[in-house]
Amino acid sequence: MMRRTPFHIWILIGVLSPVLAHAEFSLVDEGGLRAGLSLQTGTAGFAIQNLNYFGDAEQDKTFFDGFFKPILNASYRSAATGELYGGVSWAATGTYGDDIAGLSMGDSEGFKSEQAYIGWKSGSLFESLGDNALDISVGEQEFVIGDGFLIYDGEFDGRFGAYWTAPHQSFDKTAIVRINTKPIRADLFYLKADDDYANTELSGINVEFSDETLGTVGATYMNVANSDAGTGFTNFDSRKGLNVYSVRGQGSPLTRVGLPNLSLAFEYGVETGGDRADKDASAWYAELTYTLADIRWHPALTYKYAFFSGDEDVTDNDDENWDPMFYGTSRGWGNHTMGEIVGEYLLFNSNQKTQMVKFNLQPTERLSVGVIYYDFRLDERNVYGTPVVSDRFADEVNVYADFAASDKLWMTAVFAFARPESAWEEVNGGSASNTTLFQFAAFLFF
Numbered sequence: 507m508m509r510r511t512p513f514h515i516w517i518l519i520g521v522l523s524p525v526l527a528h529a530e531f532s533l534v535d536e537g538g539l540r541a542g543l544s545l546q547t548g549t550a551g552f553a554i555q556n557l558n559y560f561g562d563a564e565q566d567k568t569f570f571d572g573f574f575k576p577i578l579n580a581s582y583r584s585a586a587t588g589e590l591y592g593g594v595s596w597a598a599t600g601t602y603g604d605d606i607a608g609l610s611m612g613d614s615e616g617f618k619s620e621q622a623y624i625g626w627k628s629g630s631l632f633e634s635l636g637d638n639a640l641d642i643s644v645g646e647q648e649f650v651i652g653d654g655f656l657i658y659d660g661e662f663d664g665r666f667g668a669y670w671t672a673p674h675q676s677f678d679k680t681a682i683v684r685i686n687t688k689p690i691r692a693d694l695f696y697l698k699a700d701d702d703y704a705n706t707e708l709s710g711i712n713v714e715f716s717d718e719t720l721g722t723v724g725a726t727y728m729n730v731a732n733s734d735a736g737t738g739f740t741n742f743d744s745r746k747g748l749n750v751y752s753v754r755g756q757g758s759p760l761t762r763v764g765l766p767n768l769s770l771a772f773e774y775g776v777e778t779g780g781d782r783a784d785k786d787a788s789a790w791y792a793e794l795t796y797t798l799a800d801i802r803w804h805p806a807l808t809y810k811y812a813f814f815s816g817d818e819d820v821t822d823n824d825d826e827n828w829d830p831m832f833y834g835t836s837r838g839w840g841n842h843t844m845g846e847i848v849g850e851y852l853l854f855n856s857n858q859k860t861q862m863v864k865f866n867l868q869p870t871e872r873l874s875v876g877v878i879y880y881d882f883r884l885d886e887r888n889v890y891g892t893p894v895v896s897d898r899f900a901d902e903v904n905v906y907a908d909f910a911a912s913d914k915l916w917m918t919a920v921f922a923f924a925r926p927e928s929a930w931e932e933v934n935g936g937s938a939s940n941t942t943l944f945q946f947a948a949f950l951f952f
Contacts, residue, residue, distance in 0.1 A: 573597050574598045688716070692712065717757070786825070786826055788813075808864040814855045879902070
């Protein structure tokens with residue numbers, strides 16, 4: 507999804523930004539029956555100055571968003587029948603003021619289901635295969651594949667506010683069969699998103715092999731059975747009938763040859779077919795991190811290259827733009843949302859080639875600090891379909907600090923600086939650099 511939001515941003519995300527609280531109460535814990543009620547709340551406050559599209563026009567914005575989400579979970583386990591489990595949750599959300607993503611122009615509120623699912627685990631019924639070798643569930647729930655390159659976040663928050671605190675991640679409808687026979691496991695899945703994601707409906711299979719020392723390798727196949735047309739987003743319009751294939755790996759495969767501190771991660775995906783357009787797209791990333799684990803502050807250096815194909819000719823029925831599906835960030839800064847300015851607002855894992863260099867230090871067990879540099883270039887020389895001569899899009903630097911003050915208080919701060927390059931200037935004319943500063947804190951109460 508392309509969110510063409512303005513952004514020469516000095517952001518101060520103030521006092522409660524976002525503040526996340528979670529309270530949990532046991533209702534029943536007797537025999538094999540357990541039930542608990544938990545509560546999550548979050549709020550964020552924003553004050554933004556000098557907001558624009560790498561240009562000269564300036565405007566200030568302030569807004570707040572937040573949510574209130576009660577969650578009820580229950581399970582019953584017995585040796586004879588395995589474990590029956592389920593959960594329900596709703597989220598009351600709101601944004602007050604004009605958010606910087608432009609999703610709620612003015613106050614926006616809503617109350618919407620987040621989870622409503624039921625499932626069964628086999629427990630010890632198939633003893634030779636291991637505990638809970640079979641897990642079957644249906645309903646509204648979260649589902650993640652790998653590190654979120656394709657499937658991570660099933661809902662695009664913002665229609666009813668709380669775009670930034672983002673309490674919704676579940677797919678509206680699911681049917682999932684998990685088969686876990688270590689070291690091999692598999693998922694058979696059916697997923698349906700809501701109308702924010704064009705009611706995309708897909709099914710597929712995911713298979714993984716895991717080794718505690720070396721890591722995990724996996725492969726996924728998905729087919730999109732249906733997706734609404736006429737959404738205004740090219741990727742959504744061409745999803746119906748799409749076939750998606752991917753292979754991936756993550757871990758430290760060189761441990762046995764004396765390099766335990768070198769970790770690798772990669773994924774390669776191909777998209778073909780389609781009922782509305784002839785899709786022929788590909789994407790991949792490769793990442794390596796070397797950590798000096800025995801050195802003070804454990805310095806770690808990461809290099810990542812990510813490629814997402816673009817469409818050479820936007821006027822024909824062939825579609826070569828990579829559809830990023832439901833990607834998300836599961837491994838920290840620079841995972842699959844690359845750049846707190848460009849990755850959040852301008853390039854969304856399609857028609858781009860990105861290089862990332864990241865340096866991280868851990869002065870204490872509770873404090874992690876680092877700096878990230880990104881070089882953004884276009885695969886095909888067009889910006890949102892407008893032809894350009896240059897492929898250079900932007901450079902960006904992020905500086906971050908994550909601090910766990912206690913087991914219940916976590917804080918982070920990020921400074922981001924982005925500079926437009928010639929491809930952006932050809933289309934939009936703006937050439938001013940952009941700066942973002944934001945801070946937030948999360949509180950967890952049990």
